[in-house]
Amino acid sequence: MWSKQHADLGTPSRGGECGGRSGRNGHGIDKSAREVTVLIDGKEVRVPEGTSVLRAAALAGVGVPKLCATDTLEPFGSCRLCLVEIEGKRGFPASCTTLVEAGMKVKTFSERLASLRRGVMELYISDHPLDCLTCPADGDCELQDMAGDVGLREVRYGYAGKNHLQAAKEVSNPYFTFDPAKCIVCSRCVRACDEIQGTFALTVEGRGFDSLIQPGPTKEFLSSECVSCGACVLACPTSALMEKAVIDLGLPSESTDTTCAYCGVGCSFHAETKGATVVRMTPNQESLSNHGHSCVKGRFAWSYATSRDRVTKPMLRKNIEEPWTEVSWQEAIQYVASEFLRIREKHGRYSIGAVSSSRCTNEEDYIVQKLVRAVFRNNNIDTCARVCHSPTGYGLKKAFGESAGTNPFDSVDQANLIFVVGANPTDGHPVFGSRMKQRLRAGAKLIVADPRRIDLVRNPHIQADLYLPLRPGTNVALLNALAHVILEEKLENREYVEARCDLSAYEKWRAFVLRPENSPEAMAPVTGVPAESIRAAARLYATTKPAAIYYGLGVTEHSQGSTAVMCLANLGMLTGNVGVEGAGVNPLRGQNNVQGSCDMGSFPHELTGYRHVSNETARRSFERAWGVEIDPEPGFRITNMLSAASIGEFKGLYMHGEDLVQSDPDASHVIEGLRNMELVVLHDIFLNESARYAHVFLPGCSFLEKDGTFTNAERRIQLVRQVMPPICGKQEWEVMQEIAQAMGYPMHYNHASEIMDEVARLTPTFHGVSFEKLARLGSIQWPCNENAPEGTLVLHQKEFVRGKGFFALTGYVATQERVSERFPLLLTTGRILFHYNVGTQTRRTANSTWSKEDLLEIHPSDAEERGIRDGDKTELRSRKGSALMHCVVTERVAPGTVYATFHFPENRTNVLTTENSDWATNCPEYKVTAVQVSRVFEPVRGEERENGKAAKRREIVPAAGE
Amino acid sequence: MIEDLVRMANQIGDFFGSEPSQEEATAGIAEHLKKFWTPSMREKLIEYAQRDGKGLSEPVRAALSRLLPPSAGS
Structure with missing residues (x-):
């Protein structure tokens, strides 16, 4: 464990001191907890009630030896190293499991304690290999540290007795090994899998001397329930659980904090390197997005950045049937610029456009939309958020006035009811899924609505109170029925609605929802969910406070996606669950920067900060800053670009970090559109499916090669720091800048931070954001400006961003996609x-x-x-x-x-x-x-063999002599 | 492309079908088209509606007639 990154305080925080900005294990901070003063070796320290003596000592700057205790896990009390003497108490209590009491006087070192601790270490070392110098944990081993701490000089038992030194290594997992010979059975791995990850894959098999950590009945990590999140590897104090990369390369020498480029949780990691080679990624414990946890992808699956498939040189071809030719950057950029200019001249201003990426940084996305608006001179910029959360953008803007999730992840610790609709957090947002599971194990209730029985419905120590297996396409029917029950049975929060919402819209919506066709009984045959279950779910949601909704693409990727988002917003407002901790309407954003991409004005109808292009004030500020006129009318969305291409009206596309052919629906329509274009520029790290239809390929950078920021699902902006220089030689925004210059527009940024500074100047919700502040605070949740200089945790707390909350009418319209005899x-x-x-x-x-x-x-x-x-x-x-x-x-x-x-x-x-x-x-x-x-x-x-034999049986061999 | 535009416009019309009055429905559709469709898309659909508008729902026709032809972009 790379313990130098973070001072391990022994046991988890109970309150707001030292990194304890949130609760642990599903328990929110007890804000009413009193503080207690104790004396540790004569030093006075004040800590929240419920803190362990071990942690109090650490906070007082006093080190007490420990092996099974670590501040990411609940105390266990098995190693007996952290014993202390407490005045007035008998014996030698373990300081990890002893809680502070007012006026307590603790002594952490004495001759007696020293000999007891040495005795413990003697037992450990009597059954432990003495190959420190060739062990992968050499220099990073807590067992070594403790042997040094207690002054171990001899092991009186000798080494001739029974031991585990010949135990075989378990190497099935591609990323880490388990070496039972090095294991001290501190159980940190088992506890990490239980408490932090919530998978409960590990156990201690056998007792006493025979204790052995097992990943399940197959005795193999790979075929067990282990999800390879790496929490056990991080928690392990020795090299029993060790990353294979460290075994191969040695301990890392440097560390750079950066943000994961996979999902919308946006885990913060220490990228640990030797020179420009990444050895491992370890989750950052100080981060408020992931609190020191990770999943298999962010933790281990980053080697694609150095894959042999990486394209490192620009490539060009006039015709997509020809092979690619490598060219210089200058040639590629000149070609791209001159082609876009030629096409625009020939086919008109609206015949070119770009698609930007929700996987790329805020700075890159900002430059792409600036390229389109200031250089291409139109609004044909769209982002892949189109295909996942654009309904969230529309729906939440309409209802609340802001296109963003309302609460931070930490808010789940306060939720008493969790309603998961169309999302699969344990697969799609694993680190947040584990947080949610902690809360559920601590007693929060759970309702799940999904056509598929996701893992969350029944998980170790978790069972959904209600599971609603609705038919695909009937979300709005179900959600209207839920609202109908709440209104019919008078469970709504009338005071909240009257104080905070637009009442005329509410009355209109109320009358509509109460119509009999929206009742559970009418909707039961439509949704396939029994009316009693709908009623039970509605009652549970309305009467448990606070209640939080978490939803995903199972809500948005539908013909009524925006309508369903507004239904969720309506349910939240109806029950007073918006603008409150532990509640909210929380979209589980897919990509690492889909929130950011949308914030940066990557939609054809919006400038940064979700301001419509027709908004005069917004447009003027950009026109002044950029020195050009901006088109006040919305531009093409991706599908419109492709449709326009099919009829010859759209001819040039710049595709940044996106693969339309594989990700977008109706692949044949996409391919037809691309084939009809005269210029398709792909700026990416690999040749993807869309590359087949591209004329120019510009090599890009992985997140390890970038400087910039990502914004996660909580509106949390985090820094992405360069860990290795760009393999292709240029930052992606530098390439875009050169294209702009070659097209005649002056663009001269020197560093990604300057781009964010420009965004901050031009976007009211980002006024206070800068790289310097991000580095200082660790992360910032926008809005961050004069009203909220350090960012905003919960949106819509005093009032909605649009003023009064808006209840949109959400009539159920069945999708046009119907089953038939042909497609049942x-x-x-x-x-x-x-x-x-x-x-x-x-x-x-x-x-x-x-x-x-x-x-x-x-x-x-x-x-x-x-x-x-x-x-x-x-x-x-x-x-x-x-x-x-x-x-x-x-x-x-x-x-x-x-x-x-x-x-x-x-x-x-x-x-x-x-x-x-x-x-x-x-x-x-x-x-x-x-x-x-x-x-x-x-x-x-078998059939082939039979066929072969049958052929042989038909053969006729001529008789002898013929 | 025109089939796509007709389909999308009718879908928008369906959403506003829950509005209690025709006026609110028409206004809603018109506003949506103005805010989210490009001038060229609106032009094509208006032209189509004026020609015969086959397949367009009534509320969508009403909204289109309300939309002024967009000012020509430079």
């Missing part, structure tokens, strides 16, 4: 833990060990009807195309629904998805596709 099943899609979106990054790491293909989940009754057995190869067919996948027969999905992931281009899941999209934002309806599934027959080896 509904396909919905999702993700697994080990892969990220279209797998461009994770497929190039050892995460492929766990998953090498997309799998189709199908219910037993549907499978039986079709003669399909578990593991069979199947063909999925929709009206758009077909795909092949092996299947898993499971009851997780209801009859009539099938489920697939989309991480592998070979499985072509998006060939199936349709052109249907959200009415307001065109967010594709990935979650509802009518399909038919049939078994694919392939000759079995």
Whole structure:
């Protein structure tokens, strides 16, 4: 454990002192906790009630030896090293499990304590290899530290007795090894898997001398329930659990704090390196987004950054049927600039545009939209947020006035009811999922609405109070029915609504929701959820306070995505759960910077800070700063760009960090659009599926090579710091800057921080943001300005950003995607833990060990009807195309629904998805596709042998002599 | 492209179908088209509606007739 990064205070914080800005293990800070004063070796220290003596001593600057205690885990009391003497108390209590009492006088060192501690160490070392100098933990081993601390000089038992020194190493996991010979059975790993990750994969098998850490009945990490989050490796005080990279390379020599580039949790990591080689990524304990936890992707799956597939030189071709030619940067940039200018001259101002990336930094996204608005001179800029959370942008803006999640992650510690709709946090947002599980184990209630029985419904020590398995496409029907029950049974928070919301809109909406067609009884056949369950869920949500809603793409990626977001906002306002800690309407943002990308004005209708392009004041401030006129009319969205391309009106596209062909729906429509363009520029780190249709490839940078910022789902802006120099030689924003210059527009930033400074000057919600402040505070949640100089935790606390909360009318409109005889099943899609979106990054790491293909989940009754057995190869067919996948027969999905992931281009899941999209934002309806599934027959080896034998049997051998 | 525009416009119309009055529905659709559609998309659909507008729902037709032709961009 790289303990030099963080002073380990022994046991978790109970209150607001020293890094304790939030509760632990699902318990919020007890703000009413009193403080207690104690004396540690004569030094006075004040700590919150409930703090351990060990932690109080550490806070007083006094070190007490410890092995099984660590401040990320609840005290255990097994190693007996932290013994102290307390005046008035008998014996030698363990300071980790002893709580402070007012007036306590503690002595941490005496001859007696010293000999007891030495005795403990003698026992440990009598059964421990003495190969320190060749051990991977040499220099970073708490056992070494403690042996030094207690002054161990001899082991009186000798080394000839029974021991575990010959125990075999367990190396199945691609990222870390387990060496039982080095294990001291402190149980930190087991406790980390329980308390922090919540998977409960590890246990101590056997007792006494026979105790052995086991990952399950297979005795192997890889085939166990272990999700490879690395919490056990981080917690392990010796080299028993050790990263394979450290075994191979040695301990890291430097460390740079940066932010993960995978999901919207935005975990902060110490990128630990030797020179420009990353040895390991360890989660940052001080970070308020992940509090020292991580998942397999951020922790281990970053080797794609140095994959052999990385393209490092610009490439060009006049025709997509030709092979690529490597060219110099200058040639590539000149070509791009001159082509965009030529196309604009020939086909008009609106024939060119760009798609920016929710995986790239705020600074890069800002430059791309500036390139489009100031240099291309139109508003044809869109971002991949279009295909995931654009309905969140629309819906929350409409209802509350701000397109962002309302509460920080820490707020979950105060929630008494958690309502998860269309999200799978344990797979999609694992670190936050673990936080949520901590709260659920501590007693919060859980309602889950999802067509698939996600892991959260039934998890170790967790069971959903209500699980609503609704039919795909019926979210709004269900949510309206919930609101109907709350109003009918008079469970609404009338005072809140009257004080904070637009009353005329409310009355209109109330009358609408109370109509009989929105009742649970009417909606039960539509949704497939029994009316009693709907009623029970509504009652539970309305009567448990505070109640928090967490939702994801299962809400937004529908033809009524924006409507469903507004339904959730309505439920929140109706029950007084917005602007309150422990409550809120919380979108689980997918990408690491999807929030940021939207903040930076990457939508065709909005400038930074969600100001519509028709907003005179906003536009003028940009026009002054940029020296050009800005188009006041909205530009094309991605799908509009592609449609316009198909009819010859859109000809040039700059695609930054995005793979339209694999990620966007209706792949054939995308390909048709790209083929019709005269210039497709792809700026990325790998040749992805879209590269087949590109004319220019500009090599990009991974997050390890960038300086910039990402904004996570909590509106938390965090720094991304360069850990290795750009392999292609240029920062991505530098390339964009050069393109702008080559097109005749002066753009001269020297550092990413200057770009953020410009954003701050021009965006009221970002006025107080700067790299310097981010480094000082660690992170900032916007809005950050004169009203909130250090950022804002909870939005809409005193009033909504738009003033009064708005209840939008949310009529249920069934999706156009209906099942038919030809396509009788509904396909919905999702993700697994080990892969990220279209797998461009994770497929190039050892995460492929766990998953090498997309799998189709199908219910037993549907499978039986079709003669399909578990593991069979199947063909999925929709009206758009077909795909092949092996299947898993499971009851997780209801009859009539099938489920697939989309991480592998070979499985072509998006060939199936349709052109249907959200009415307001065109967010594709990935979650509802009518399909038919049939078994694919392939000759079995046995059959081939039989065929061979049959041929031989037909052979005729001429008789002798003929 | 025109089929896409008709489909999207009708979808918008469906959302505003819960509005209690026709006036509110028409205003809602018109405002949405103004805020989120490009001038060229609106032009195409208005032209289509004026030609025959086959497939367009009534509320969408009403909203389109309300939309002034957008000022030509430079």
